[in-house]
Amino acid sequence: MSQHESRWSLAHTGNRILLAVIAGALIACLCGGTDLPVATQLVILLGVGGVTYALVTLLHRTRR
Template sequence: MNEQQESRWSLSHTGNRVLLAVVAGALIACLCGGTDLPLAIQLVILLVVGGATYGLVTLLHRSRR
């Protein structure tokens, strides 16, 4: 594999970054599920954590170039 080909498992692929964001958001939402937070708040937490994870990973990937 030469330098121009990247692994399909790298975070340069948008789908991988989205998957990472969904997993991170779901993990935090599951942790919040044990609390007495309403479902709406848990969904907001899932979206915020997922969005922040995607944005951070995308930002870090672009800064490496």
């Protein structure tokens, strides 16, 4: 019998994407109080989201 992973775990791609979006949005909101241009804030949002997704995916794959 194989074990099924919880649908709330980071094994699901959608959950990793959601975590990356939330992390990116949080950092972008923190940057929103600064005088950074909107384009720079968008780059920060995408960068933090991408790094978060890559890191969580890498950590998940090494645990298998």
